[in-house]
Amino acid sequence: MDHYAGAIIIGASCVIVLLISAFRRKKEWVINFILRAVTGTVAAFFLNGFLVSQGISIAIGINPITVLTSGILGFPGLIALYGINLYALL
DSSP: OHHHHHHHHHHHHHHHHHHHHHHHTHHHHHHHHHHHHHHHHHHHHHHHHHHHTOOOOOOOOOSSHHHHHHHHHHHHHHHHHHHHHHHHHO
């Protein structure tokens, strides 16, 4: 139990440090998040349409989780969502 508690404390302190630095640049961070979320959602919409027209059934749903993933991680997050969906089909 002690190892888990230590790992949780270290992880929480890392998140707190990241949040403090993010709030200093809050305006820039929010704008980047919104732009990533919008472009990721639009890219997922068109990529889903393209994949369905090609007969490939690896379309991801557009929901708050996918919007948050593409907003936080950008295009690598979008690619990871498609990779997870592909892995689930195997």
